[in-house]
Amino acid sequence: MKAKKITLLFLFxxxxxxxxxxxxxxxxxxxxxxxxxxxxxxxVNDGKPIIIDFWATxxxxxxxxxxxxxxxxxxxxxxxxVKIYAVxxxxxxxxxxxxxxxxxxxxxxxxxxxxxxxxxxxxxxGDIPHTFLINGKGEIIYQHAGYAPGDENELYEKLxxxxxxxxx
Amino acid sequence: MKKVLxxxxxxxxxxxxxxxxxxNKFGAGEIHGNFQMMxxxxxxxxxIGAKEVSEKIRMNSFANLNYINGxxxxxxxxxxxxxxxxxxxPRYNGSDITYRYATYTNDDLEFTIGNYxxxxxxxxxxxSYEERGLGIDNAMDGIRVKYKPTAGVYLKSVIGKQRFYxxxxxxxxxxLDAEFNLNEILSTFLPEFNPEKxxxxxxxxxxxxxxxxxxxxxxxxxxxxxxxFAGRFNFISDKFNFYTEYAYKINDPSLTNGFIYKxxxxxxVSANYSIKGFSLSASAKRVDNMDFRSDRNADVNNLTMxxxxxxxxxxxxxxxxxxxxxxxxxxxxxxxxxxxxxxKKGSMLGGxxxxxxxxxxxxxxxxxxxxxxxxxxxxxxFFSKGKMLLYRDLNFEVVKKISPKLKTTYTYMYxxxxxxxxxxxxxxxxxxxxxxxxxxxxxINSKKTFRAELQSMRTxxxxxxxxxxxxxxxxxxxxxxxxxxxxxxxxxxxxKRAHYYSGSFGxxxxxxxxxxxxxxxxxxxxxxxxxxxxxxxxxxxSFSISSTF
Numbered sequence: 001m002k003a004k005k006i007t008l009l010f011l012f013x014x015x016x017x018x019x020x021x022x023x024x025x026x027x028x029x030x031x032x033x034x035x036x037x038x039x040x041x042x043x044v045n046d047g048k049p050i051i052i053d054f055w056a057t058x059x060x061x062x063x064x065x066x067x068x069x070x071x072x073x074x075x076x077x078x079x080x081x082v083k084i085y086a087v088x089x090x091x092x093x094x095x096x097x098x099x100x101x102x103x104x105x106x107x108x109x110x111x112x113x114x115x116x117x118x119x120x121x122x123x124x125x126g127d128i129p130h131t132f133l134i135n136g137k138g139e140i141i142y143q144h145a146g147y148a149p150g151d152e153n154e155l156y157e158k159l160x161x162x163x164x165x166x167x168x
Numbered sequence: 169m170k171k172v173l174x175x176x177x178x179x180x181x182x183x184x185x186x187x188x189x190x191x192n193k194f195g196a197g198e199i200h201g202n203f204q205m206m207x208x209x210x211x212x213x214x215x216i217g218a219k220e221v222s223e224k225i226r227m228n229s230f231a232n233l234n235y236i237n238g239x240x241x242x243x244x245x246x247x248x249x250x251x252x253x254x255x256x257x258p259r260y261n262g263s264d265i266t267y268r269y270a271t272y273t274n275d276d277l278e279f280t281i282g283n284y285x286x287x288x289x290x291x292x293x294x295x296s297y298e299e300r301g302l303g304i305d306n307a308m309d310g311i312r313v314k315y316k317p318t319a320g321v322y323l324k325s326v327i328g329k330q331r332f333y334x335x336x337x338x339x340x341x342x343x344l345d346a347e348f349n350l351n352e353i354l355s356t357f358l359p360e361f362n363p364e365k366x367x368x369x370x371x372x373x374x375x376x377x378x379x380x381x382x383x384x385x386x387x388x389x390x391x392x393x394x395x396x397f398a399g400r401f402n403f404i405s406d407k408f409n410f411y412t413e414y415a416y417k418i419n420d421p422s423l424t425n426g427f428i429y430k431x432x433x434x435x436x437v438s439a440n441y442s443i444k445g446f447s448l449s450a451s452a453k454r455v456d457n458m459d460f461r462s463d464r465n466a467d468v469n470n471l472t473m474x475x476x477x478x479x480x481x482x483x484x485x486x487x488x489x490x491x492x493x494x495x496x497x498x499x500x501x502x503x504x505x506x507x508x509x510x511x512k513k514g515s516m517l518g519g520x521x522x523x524x525x526x527x528x529x530x531x532x533x534x535x536x537x538x539x540x541x542x543x544x545x546x547x548x549x550f551f552s553k554g555k556m557l558l559y560r561d562l563n564f565e566v567v568k569k570i571s572p573k574l575k576t577t578y579t580y581m582y583x584x585x586x587x588x589x590x591x592x593x594x595x596x597x598x599x600x601x602x603x604x605x606x607x608x609x610x611x612i613n614s615k616k617t618f619r620a621e622l623q624s625m626r627t628x629x630x631x632x633x634x635x636x637x638x639x640x641x642x643x644x645x646x647x648x649x650x651x652x653x654x655x656x657x658x659x660x661x662x663x664k665r666a667h668y669y670s671g672s673f674g675x676x677x678x679x680x681x682x683x684x685x686x687x688x689x690x691x692x693x694x695x696x697x698x699x700x701x702x703x704x705x706x707x708x709x710s711f712s713i714s715s716t717f
Binding site: 023024026027029034035036037057058059060091092093094095096097099100101103104105106115116117118121122123124125126127130142143144145146148149150151153154 | 198200201202204232234236241273285286287290291295297298314322347349351352363364369371402404409411436438440441442443444445446447448449451475477478479482483484506508509510524526609611614615616617642643644645647648674676678679680681714716717
C-alpha cells in the first residue's frame with residue numbers, strides 16, 4: 001500500500017519534469033466586490049501587465065503592502081499600464097467588511113473575493129501576502145511571498161522589466 | 169481501494185499521455201505546487217509549563233502538486249506529521265497522500281472527482297475548508313458538479329464524505345446550492361441591459377444539505393437522515409451593501425448538543441455603507457443549536473459542516489488577541505458595528521499625510537432560553553437576548569503618518585471575555601481587560617525599516633497584567649530580524665511572573681521563505697476566522713521553510 005503510493009508520487013514527479021511550465025493563471029470562479037461571479041480566465045489587461053496580490057483585512061503586512069502600492073499605483077499605471085487585482089481571502093467572518101475597508105482607504109484596485117480560498121489554492125499560495133506579476137502574454141513571470149517595506153520597489157523593477165525586456 | 173488507485177494512476181500518468189500527444193490540441197501541461205515544512209525542538213521550562221517531549225523534535229510538512237492542461241486539472245497533497253507539532257491533534261500522525269482530485273471544466277460545466285473544498289453561501293450549513301495553521305481540514309471526498317445552465321444561474325451539487333485526520337468520517341454528505349444573479353438573468357431577456365453597469369444588483373441563493381449516518385444507538389431512536397436548508401439575499405449598490413442568510417436544520421441529536429431533538433437555526437444579517445474615506449458597517453447574528461457535523465459523535469473542530477464565524481473584529485496584535493472570541497454554535501446572539509473615517513491630508517485632524525480613525529464594537533450574549541425538561545432540551549425566544557454576556561469588545565484605532573519615514577498606530581481596547589463559557593472551562597469566570605498598543609514604523613531608507621510595538625493589558629482576572637515589547641528590522645527584499653518579549657508581570661502567583669522572550673530571523677527569495685526562531689511560546693489560542701486551537705506552552709528552536717512553484 002505504502003509502496004504503491006510512493007510509486008505514484010514518483011510517477012507524478014517524473015510527470016513534473018516532463019512538462020513545460022508556461023505559468024498561466026488557472027481559471028477559477030471568484031466574486032467581484034459587487035457580488036458577481038468572476039472567472040479568473042477573464043483577468044485581462046489589453047496586453048499590458050497584471051499584478052495579483054493576495055491579502056485579507058486581518059493581515060497586517062498585506063495591508064501595509066497595499067497601502068504602500070496605493071501611493072504609487074497612479075504612477076505605475078501611467079508608465080506601465082499595469083492593472084492590480086487585490087484578491088481578499090477573508091472568509092464569511094470578514095468578507096462583508098472588505099468593501100468598506102477598501103473604500104475608507106481609497107484603494108483603486110480591482111477587488112476580488114476568494115472566501116473559500118479556491119484561487120489561492122489554485123495558485124499554490126501558502127501564507128499571505130503573496131504577489132504575482134503577469135506579463136502581457138498572460139504568463140506569470142515573478143512571484144513573491146511576504147512583505148517587507150521596500151519590496152514594492154523590487155516589484156516595480158520587475159514590472160518595468162516585463163514591459164521592456166531589455167531593462168533588467 | 170485498488171480501483172481508486174487505478175483511477176489516480178490514470179490521471180497521474182496523464183501528463184505522459186499529454187506529452188506523447190504534443191502535437192495535438194492537448195499540448196504540454198503545467199505543473200505547479202507548494203511545499204512547507206515546520207519543525208520545532210522542545211526544551212523543558214517549568215516556569216512557563218513547557219513539558220518534556222520525548223521525540224525532542226517534531227515536524228509538520230506537506231507538499232501540493234497540481235497539474236493543469238487546458239480544461240483538465242489534477243493534483244494531490246502529501247502530508248507528514250512525524251510527529252505532529254504540539255497543539256495539533258495527535259491523530260495527525262504519520263505520512264500519507266491525504267488529498268487527490270481530478271477536475272474537468274468546460275464553459276458551463278465543471279466536474280470534480282476525489283477531494284474538493286466547497287462553500288454554500290456564507291457557509292451556515294455547508295463549508296468544507298482547510299485552515300492548515302489550525303489543523304482543520306474537512307475536505308470532501310466524492311463528486312462535485314458545478315453547472316451554469318444560463319447566464320446568472322449557478323448550480324452546485326456535492327456528495328461524499330469528509331476528511332477525518334487520515335481517514336474519512338462516517339456520515340455521507342449530500343448538498344445542492346443554487347444562486348441567481350437577477351441582473352445577469354435580466355440581461356438574457358433584455359440584451360441592451362448591461363449587468364456590469366447596473367446601479368443595483370440583486371442576488372438570491374438557496375441551498376439544501378443532508379447527511380446520512382446509520383443509527384447504531386442501543387437506546388435512542390436517532391434520525392439517520394438530517395436535512396438543513398438555507399436561503400440568502402444580497403443587495404448591492406455603489407455605496408450600499410445588504411446581505412442576509414437564514415438557515416434551518418431539522419432535529420439532529422448529537423454529542424455536542426447533548427442529544428436533544430430540538431431543531432436548529434441561524435440568522436446572519438450584515439449591512440454597510442461606504443464612500444471614499446468613510447464607511448459604516450453593522451452586522452448581527454443569531455445562532456440556535458446549529459452545530460452541524462457529518463458525524464453526530466464528532467466534537468472539537470472535527471467533521472464540521474456548518475461554518476459560523478464570530479462577528480467580532482479579528483485582532484492581530486498579541487495582547488488584543490489574547491482572549492479571542494469563538495462562536496458558540498449551540499446558542500448565541502450578537503452584533504457588531506464599525507465606523508471608519510479617513511481624515512484628509514491637509515485637514516486639521518488629517519495633518520500633512522492624513523489620519524485613519526476606526527471605532528469598532530461587538531457584543532455576544534447567550535440566548536434567552538427556557539428548559540423544557542423533555543427531549544427538546546430547551547426553547548429559546550427569537551428576538552430576546554439571554555442575560556449572560558459571552559463577549560464584548562470596544563476598540564479604537566488611529567493610524568497616523570507623521571512623515572514620509574515615520575508611521576504610528578495607536579490602539580485602545582476594552583474587552584469582556586467569559587472565559588468559562590467561550591473556552592468551555594470552569595472556575596475562571598469573566599475577564600475584564602483594558603488593552604493599549606502603540607506601534608511605530610520608521611523607514612531608514614528605501615530598503616531598511618525598523619518597527620516596534622509596545623503593548624499593555626491590565627486585568628485583575630486570570631493571569632493578571634501583561635506587557636509586550638517587539639522590535640523588528642527588515643531589509644527588503646530578503647531579510648527580517650525580530651525579537652519579542654511578553655512579560656506576565658501582574659500574575660497573582662509571584663513565581664509565574666515569567667518573561668516569554670523569543671527571537672527570529674528569516675530570508676525570503678521570490679516565493680521561497682525560511683524562518684528560524686528560538687524562544688518561549690506562551691500557552692494560548694491561535695484563531696483564524698473565529699475557530700481556535702489551543703497551543704501549549706513551549707520552549708525551543710523552530711525552523712520553517714515554504715515555497716511556491
